[in-house]
Amino acid sequence: MGLLDMVKGAKGGAGGENQLMNIVIQLISDPKIGGLQGLLKSFQDNGLGQQAASWVSSGANLGISADQIKKVLGMGKLGQIASQLGVSENEAAEGLVDVLPNVIDKLTPKGQIPEGAMLSQGLNMLKGKLFG
DSSP states (O other), rough: OOOHHHHHHHSSSSSOOOOOOOOHHHEEEEEEEETHHHHHHHHHHTTTTHHHHHHHSSSOOOOOHHHHHHHHHHHHHHHHHHHTTTTHHHHHHHHHHHHHHHHHHHHHHHHHOOHHHHHHHHHHHHHHHHHH
């Protein structure tokens, strides 16, 4: 099963089809990163503020490349993600290129960055759609 197949597999709970989405949710929830705010700041700090802002806004999402994902997350974090997925770091970065902007977009439907309980509710709703 390819990495994109794991993402597109959507429901099911069994196997690895939801692993990448679950990892993205964990990434957004990670207090070491600073949650969604911290993750978006990492993109801004790496010259990708316009892209990150587009994911939060109600307009179209600007794309990013696997190399940009590698730069923002760093090889340590990306290595952890790749290990969890059982794929190479390049494959993990390629998977995140589509999934990460879309998850952030879904969490910010009105162009507002949720925090605390609102972020938790949004993440729980995404988990419910995936694993429910």
